[in-house]
Amino acid sequence: MNLEIFQITLLSLQISAIATGLSLIIGLPFGTLLALGKFPGRSFLLSIVNTGMGLPPVVVGLFVAMMLWRSGPLGDLRLIYTPTAIIIAQVVISFPVVTGLTAAALQALDPRLILQLYGLGASRTQMIWMLWREARLPLLAALMAGFGSVISEVGASMMVGGNIRYQTRVLTTAIVLETSKGQFDSAIGLAILLLAITFLVNWALTWIQQRGVRK
């Protein structure tokens, strides 16, 4: 059982870390574009992203399951009930969170900062890099919120992962299973483990964040 718990914990961490990383890779530039770009439909896109920040995981699970189902449009990829399927669903959940909070963080900066950066000779890339640097505290908060939204979700992981032992069982789905069997001791143990991991990851990120706090 101990080995199995270790495997479940490791898989949970791997899946959520990859999903958060992918959300950051997509969400940071997309959020920046929404914050700084001037194009038709920008406000509409931003409101879609903001709506996406509150997407119920079961709804995401339903749509991703339909897409990956053997008879679905992406059925040939045979991804349903695999860790990859859970990662896809978790990216859909956390990407709007990272994007929306990135856009909000950059829009909270003084707009004259962009003029000042250009006025000192910054290229567009250097200007964006400096804005990310200036907004590093709320951007790390966006990362924490993104990770928090996926490590704790159960609906999507259950629906697209199937909670298959040694393959797609993660901490949240294992807790649901143990509770449904009336095995409260195991469920509580797994819940404490999940809380401890979530705390440790956020503690590390908070430590990095607070090093840069204005004193």
Next chain:
Amino acid sequence: MTPLVEVRNLLVKRGSHTALQLEHLAIQNAEVLAVVGPNGAGKSTLLLTLSRLLKPERGEIQFNGTQASAESDTDYRRRIALVMQDPLLFDTSVFDNVASGLKFRGVHKDEIQRKVPLWLERLGVGHLAKRRANQLSGGEAQRVSLARALILKPQLLLLDEPFSALDPPTRSRLLDDLGTLLKETATTTVFVTHDLPEAAQLAARIAVIIGNRLHQVSSPDDVFNSPADEDVSRFVNHRQVK
């Protein structure tokens, strides 16, 4: 002698409203030109246009006798430096703030290490190098902001009311120091202000912009004693009475 900057037939709009209309303005090498006028007259619009941060509807800007639009925005802006009303320092150390423009230009680390302390000393803030920018007073922050611009040895320095948020004694000291530095370095400067005595102290010529149009460009004496028209006369007298 070819002027460093020559602006012709310029029209700048912000939204649907005309922000600045200017037939001709020449800025000579090593000259300090003050731009004065009431709020909303178009002074800052001129600076933003000269920094290519605002695109004019029409008109041309020649830099060193060649069309400024021939080079990219970034290449052009690396020949100038802009200092704004608020210092807008970055959330890092004073040293890194002053080094920022050099880093954008890919200047080698050793040169940065050599130059930054030098310019911090010249602006009288050498002792603050390691301090975080958000711990500075208003006067100190504006000195750092000026060091950050002057270290770039810009061909054209653009100052947008850099002293307006400072108390009178701090403003007066900083004005004296800046005047000396600009003379020493022979930096061509466009200095926007709504303070006429400040303009007269720092600049050899004053450009008066009122109602989004350039009304007069001449020596401070001429602006005070022979205003070009009623508008300039009213502006000068009103400011002097104030």
